[in-house]
Amino acid sequence: MIRDKSNYVKILLSVFFVVCVILPLIRMFANIDAASYHAVVDHPLFGTAVGNSLKAASLATLISVGLALMLSFCLARSNMRLKNMFKVVLTLPMLIPSISHGWGLTLLLGNNGILTKWLGLSEGIHGLTGIVMGSVMYSFPIAFLMLADVMGYEDASPYEAADVLGIGKVRQFTGITLPYLSKPLISVVFSVFTMVITDYGVPMMIGGNYRTLPIMMYEEIIGMGEFGKGSIYGIILLMPAVAAFIIDLLKKEQSRSNFVNKAIKPRKNVVRDMVCYLLCALMCLVVIFPIAAFVLLTVVKRYPLDMTLTLDHIEKTFNMDGGTFLVNSLIVSFAVAVIGTAVAYLCAYCTARTHGPLSRALHLVSITSMAIPGLVLGLSYVLFFKGSFLYGTLAILILVNSMHFFASPYLMIYNSFNIINKNLEDVGATLNISRPRILLNVLVPQTKDTLVEMMSYFFVNSMMTISAVSFLANRNTRQLSLMIRQFEGGRLMECAAFVSLMILCVNLLVKTTVYILKKVLKKNKAR
Amino acid sequence: MENQNTKIVVNGLKVVLGKKTILENIHFDVKDGEFLSILGPSGCGKTTILRCLIGLLNPTGGTIVKDGTDITKLGPSKRGMGIVFQNYALFENMSVLKNVEYALRLDKSRKAESRKIAMEMLQVVGLADHAKKRPSRLSGGQQQRVAIARTLALNPDVILFDEPMSALDVDTRMILRQELKDLQKKFGTTMIYITHDQEEAFAMSDRIMVMDNGVIHQIDTPENIIKNPADDYVRRFVVHNLQLKIDSLSRFSTANAKGDDSAQ
Structure with missing residues (x-):
């Protein structure tokens, strides 16, 4: 019998989604009790x-x-x-x-x-x-x-x-x-x-x-x-x-x-x-x-009051650990770009290029992250992962962002895979070219520009998100985007403005790089 | 044809997908070096037969025997068969030469001479000059020739064609038809060819298998099908349709002849 080895990958990915999305959500639902419900709903400001x-x-x-x-x-x-x-x-x-x-x-x-x-x-x-x-x-x-x-x-x-x-x-x-x-x-x-x-x-x-x-x-x-x-x-x-x-x-x-x-x-x-x-x-x-x-x-x-040009605010931001937070953000965003893209790519490969009920189920789970607001996912993670080795590390921020922003890049590559010739794997099977080889040597080269676009999406969104990470970041792992609130609270208006500007500049740099990279790829493709 | 050895025997083939029975009780054989066309309308089950033959689909029941060996449960690459699809299925990111060479390079026994074999195959299909181009820069007919060269390179003794000319214009089809016949003669390959075009089937085949709705209505030589259609379906779908084409062509040739007469 011809056995489809991709089923193992699909099962592995399904387990991953269950642990990283479904179980945390269930944990949040389990956290509900009548007292909290009444405390919220009966609160005088709730209706307002x-x-x-x-x-x-x-x-x-x-x-x-x-x-x-x-x-x-x-x-x-x-x-x-x-x-x-x-x-x-x-x-x-x-x-x-x-x-x-x-x-x-x-x-x-x-x-x-x-x-x-x-x-x-x-x-x-x-x-x-x-x-x-x-x-x-x-x-x-x-x-x-x-x-x-x-x-x-x-x-x-x-x-x-x-x-x-x-x-x-x-x-x-x-x-x-x-x-x-x-x-x-x-x-x-x-x-x-x-x-x-x-x-x-x-x-x-x-x-x-x-x-x-x-x-x-x-x-x-x-x-x-x-x-x-x-x-x-x-x-x-x-x-x-x-x-x-x-x-x-x-x-x-x-x-x-x-x-x-x-x-x-x-x-x-x-x-x-x-x-x-x-x-x-x-x-x-x-x-x-x-x-x-x-x-x-x-x-x-x-x-x-004083319009003299200065670098004082920039210096102050960095003196107040702005540099550390920038590095945190860069590490998390880069890791999300790599890990998120890899998982989304593999997942879309399974759902778009292989058949069977597991593919359809996996597709549905993959796009579900679209329905979960960042704040909700963040809270679920706090409740589910508290006490685990992940909690309080950059790793949990990487994981939560990868899941939070998963659906859009997943759909990008899913659509790309769907317009590539459907018979490639069949031809490969008859020519004794394995599926992994077709994936690496034929599909990856043909979807390079989508890959770049996916990485950029994960990176930019992780760089600027304040939702899922807000409950999970601590003093050591705090993200640059979360500093805006802190600086504003401390009446450091200029520092808050500079942080926004820093995020914009980093993202703009990434976007420009992606733009140039895509142009180069397009040129090579046309050759 | 009688003297030829039997290459493939399909016995009681059955395919059920979900709750739908696509094929049931399919029996036929293919002779060594034969050109067999499977002719039928869309959705009649002809592609399903092809996918079972090559091993891309596991039949629900029945057996497929090639050269006396049961290959029903063998992987697609172990059957000594090749397949050419309607949409070429070329590796767009590789040059024409690399497309033909890729599978050879992965085969340890042929790796050393992979470049040589690939170039030879491109010469056979007349594309040696285009070896360095990307497939997207070739015409449809040329791309299909690359796909054929890629299949031939692995030296299969049976090649399956899944409506390989449906996407091509009439002129290219005519040329490619002849080229396929020439290739068959040159390599002695058994060819099983799927089509819904009566004319194509009649022009190329040693025998034709007429199908509809998962059932084989007749397997015979083109002459016998015309002379003795097995049932009403064959008469209507094959003989009648073919007759219509012949009629319109003969009207054209009569008109042409009259035109020539008056010119004189």
Whole structure:
């Protein structure tokens, strides 16, 4: 009989997922008791926090997706100049943690903010407005990137057919564009909503007294060590994420893959191009403002009182162990990039290139991490791994991040594997070329660019995450991103700004390297 | 054909996938050096037979005997067979030469002369000049020739073809058909060829096996199938369809002849 040896790998990976995702989650559920439940639900602020969270997340989602839709439309359907530059600048905010968005906004529009004074406003935007604005800044690039991708791949043929039939532009929009966008749009809306409602970084910085669920959870756990109550909040935060995940899954089952026949070439229209250009430029300005504020605060002595250029704040940050935390972050991010990519690659190889019920089960488990908010995964890890040799080490941070960010890179390589010729392994089997050889000598060389993209995704996200690691990091293993809160708390505003800038610079460096590497790979491929 | 030895005997082959029975009670044999086509519409089970023959699929029941040895449970690489797929399945990251050479280099007994054999095979299929190119820079027909050279390099005595010309244009098909026949003559290889194209099957085969819905309707020479179709299905799917093609061609040739007459 021909035995499929990949089954052993699949079993091993399944066990890995059970230990690293399923069991910790079960442990969190087991931590719930009636007393904690009542303590949370009967808390006078609970109802308010639920309402606040829903309100802030809904508003932020609406604005974020609306803006993303408008700007991705500008990119896909106009002939404006500098499209590539706009795309790069508009996605820059993806490289800094949510807490930095909150911090940038505080610097600009807080009670003593730079813009608050310039514009002569009586008070800052702390509270709902601040949270919504910060959350839009944080989530907009994701929505924009997803939609720009979808729009960029739209087929021109239906529009050409409509033109021939004399159907007007408005009818074309409602009859072709909207139906085409409806499914991806649902995906984007749910992703953004989940991302915003489970984030504590923005509300912590600019929320003022406006309390949201993640803030309550954070305070219960970090402030009071109430893990029982924390678990209740964890389960509540898990709900929207799981709902979004299930809807996305059902939707994907229904949708069929479609291939682009012809890319859309926008007609000549100077006015439209001008409007698009202005809109993109305006949004770029909004995106650049907080980054400019970080730079300004970092390099001048005391804004706005003493504008002398200085390196004092940088020196101070490093004197306060900023260097150690940077190294911690770099070690963790690099390890996550290597280990996460290796596991995701192997896992996708099993699910996309081998058959059987185990493959399908493994695929489902692999994408489940998408449904678990970082805070919830972090808490589960605290409860499950406490007392083990891993707890309190960099290793647990590497593990939790690898799992937290697993789904997206996994799907990247899963899709790449699926478009590579399905008969390669069969041909290999008849030519006596083993599966591992086909994997190493044929599949790996053909998926180099996806591999690079996966590593970069794991690295950048680990570098800026504040969610899963927040409960797990201790004095020795603390990450750079978690320093922003600490510096802000110690009224070291300039140091907090510099830390945000450092994270941005590291990530930008990684992204640039990846860009160059991919260009080189593409050139070699074409040879 | 009568004098030839039997190369392969398939006896009572049965394949059940999930709850669906794909093949049941399939019996046939293939003579040494024969060109056998398996002809049938999509989903009739012809590819399933091929996958069982090469060992990529374990049959639920029945046996496959090659040269008197039961190979039903043998691994795909131990059967002395090669396969050529419709979508070529070339290693895109390797040059044409490396594609042909790769499997040889892994075989200790042939490693030393792998480059020489690979170049010879490329010469046989007329692609020696393209040895250093990546497959993606070749035409569909050329890519299929690389796949054939790669299979021939391991010197199999049976080659299976899974609709190898479906993705090619008509002109290329015509040329490749002749090349395949020439190769068969040169190497004396037994060839089992899957197709849904009646004309292709009739043009190339020593015998044709007509299939539908997991059942063999007839195995015979092209002449006998035309003269004595076994049942209604064969009459309709093979003879009738072929007749339609012949009719349209003869109309064309009549029109052409008339055109020539009037020109004179």
